[in-house]
Amino acid sequence: MPKTLFDKVWDRHIVVTETDAHPATLYIDLHLIHEVTSPQAFTVLRERGLKVRRPDRTLATIDHSTPTLINTDGSRPFVTKQAGKQVEMLLANTAEHGIETHGWESAYRGVVHVMGPELGATQPGMTIVCGDSHTSTHGAFGAIAFGIGTTQVGHVLANQSILMRKPKTMAIEVNGELQAGVTPKDVILAIIAKIGVGGGTGYALEYRGNVFSEMSMDGRMTVCNMSIEAGARCGMIAPDETTFNYLKGRKFAPENYDAACADWASLATDDGADFDKVVTMKAEDIRPMITYGTHPGMAMPIDAMVPVATDDTETAALEYMQVTGGAPMTGLRVDRVFIGSCTNARIEDMRAAASILSGRKVASHVKAIVVPGSEQIKAEAEAEGLHDVIIASGAEWREPGCSMCIAMNGDKAAPGELVVSTSNRNFAGRQGPGARTVLASPETAAAAAVMGVITDARTLKGAAA
Numbered sequence: 001m002p003k004t005l006f007d008k009v010w011d012r013h014i015v016v017t018e019t020d021a022h023p024a025t026l027y028i029d030l031h032l033i034h035e036v037t038s039p040q041a042f043t044v045l046r047e048r049g050l051k052v053r054r055p056d057r058t059l060a061t062i063d064h065s066t067p068t069l070i071n072t073d074g075s076r077p078f079v080t081k082q083a084g085k086q087v088e089m090l091l092a093n094t095a096e097h098g099i100e101t102h103g104w105e106s107a108y109r110g111v112v113h114v115m116g117p118e119l120g121a122t123q124p125g126m127t128i129v130c131g132d133s134h135t136s137t138h139g140a141f142g143a144i145a146f147g148i149g150t151t152q153v154g155h156v157l158a159n160q161s162i163l164m165r166k167p168k169t170m171a172i173e174v175n176g177e178l179q180a181g182v183t184p185k186d187v188i189l190a191i192i193a194k195i196g197v198g199g200g201t202g203y204a205l206e207y208r209g210n211v212f213s214e215m216s217m218d219g220r221m222t223v224c225n226m227s228i229e230a231g232a233r234c235g236m237i238a239p240d241e242t243t244f245n246y247l248k249g250r251k252f253a254p255e256n257y258d259a260a261c262a263d264w265a266s267l268a269t270d271d272g273a274d275f276d277k278v279v280t281m282k283a284e285d286i287r288p289m290i291t292y293g294t295h296p297g298m299a300m301p302i303d304a305m306v307p308v309a310t311d312d313t314e315t316a317a318l319e320y321m322q323v324t325g326g327a328p329m330t331g332l333r334v335d336r337v338f339i340g341s342c343t344n345a346r347i348e349d350m351r352a353a354a355s356i357l358s359g360r361k362v363a364s365h366v367k368a369i370v371v372p373g374s375e376q377i378k379a380e381a382e383a384e385g386l387h388d389v390i391i392a393s394g395a396e397w398r399e400p401g402c403s404m405c406i407a408m409n410g411d412k413a414a415p416g417e418l419v420v421s422t423s424n425r426n427f428a429g430r431q432g433p434g435a436r437t438v439l440a441s442p443e444t445a446a447a448a449a450v451m452g453v454i455t456d457a458r459t460l461k462g463a464a465a
């Protein structure tokens with residue numbers, strides 16, 4: 001019986017089979033934790049006298065509340081005492097339970113969905129959970145990876161498994177040749193615009209076709225990262241040579257690597273396997289994308305006109321964003337630019353941003369910050385001199401962390417400010433109360449920074465700086 005990638009990984013992890021009366025019990029290979037959604041879970045463990053079941057399958061970092069600036073005396077300016085306390089508690093809890101933790105001193109500290117793959121902790125065929133919605137990122141390696149709530153974080157710490165109903169499967173097939181200037185962020189925004197923010201609800205997505213098989217791991221992570229924005233449980237891409245080459249030599253890579261790769265290769269969806277739903281798109285039809293509303297499904301080609309609202313919800317979204325149906329997004333004045341997050345803060349994103357910023361100056365009325373996804377990326381970018389390019393443009397080069405993606409650490413926009421952001425959510429207030437977020441690729445964000453208005457980055461590429 002031909003099976004999908006999802007079915008193969010799912011079947012390997014069933015502890016108790018699902019029935020009408022109860023969900024399946026699924027074994028979890030890797031539990032990623034950070035300072036925001038874990039403290040309460042550890043408190044519950046303590047109250048109940050429980051230990052962490054598999055500290056060796058648990059990996060911690062600090063990212064959400066961490067400052068992206070350092071004081072001249074080396075101290076970290078936490079936005080609130082509570083933010084600092086969250087970090088202290090994470091470090092204390094993981095030390096108590098013997099969990100590998102990438103804190104201030106680690107060369108691997110970073111956004112949880114960036115540092116896990118960098119360590120090679122994320123591997124094909126795994127089940128991976130984290131108390132963060134964008135855990136779907138790890139599906140880029142052919143893992144079933146999804147976000148869980150704080151209560152479930154406690155469950156997984158205590159028993160290394162989770163209760164879950166099996167989702168249906170959806171193939172998203174994109175074949176053909178992408179146009180110049182179209183990035184992985186544009187591909188996933190185009191997919192979400194097509195299927196809608198609820199289009200993936202109840203499904204595990206598998207991204208298929210030459211567009212994904214030819215994509216780098218950085219690009220695949222960008223795509224899978226935003227699966228949750230279509231409502232999907234997870235998003236996956238079949239592991240292949242690109243995956244194996246990425247993981248080779250990383251800290252947690254298996255010792256018998258060739259045997260591991262052979263096993264991982266067998267996970268690909270079999271010919272003839274059925275998906276519950278198939279969505280197809282032509283690569284040639286995708287253009288650089290930008291959002292105009294208050295969820296990632298309200299996205300359009302950057303050279304298109306904002307759709308006219310057809311109901312009260314859309315009207316309210318356009319009013320919040322202060323945009324007009326039938327008018328372009330290009331030319332709108334930008335107040336801030338954020339290049340970062342687990343969607344777009346990897347080395348290719350840093351290079352893409354620097355390629356636009358190089359030789360140009362950030363517009364005087366724009367505050368632009370570039371926040372690498374991890375210490376590894378920061379070091380790699382600095383070794384390449386990208387930070388010099390970024391700083392010379394007038395953008396700020398910050399310390400790794402989630403930063404303005406979720407604005408928990410004090411990096412946020414003022415009410416009414418328009419932010420062009422490479423992150424994953426443009427909900428009202430996500431980047432500060434009253435802040436207006438426009439999601440886009442690093443190229444588009446950098447173009448907005450230097451032009452001071454929303455700009456099609458294709459008009460700058462190849463143009464004199």
Ligand code: SF4
Nearest residue numbers: 134341342402405406
């Ligand atoms: S960058 Fe944003 S989405 Fe990613 S882990 Fe941090 S808060 Fe979550």
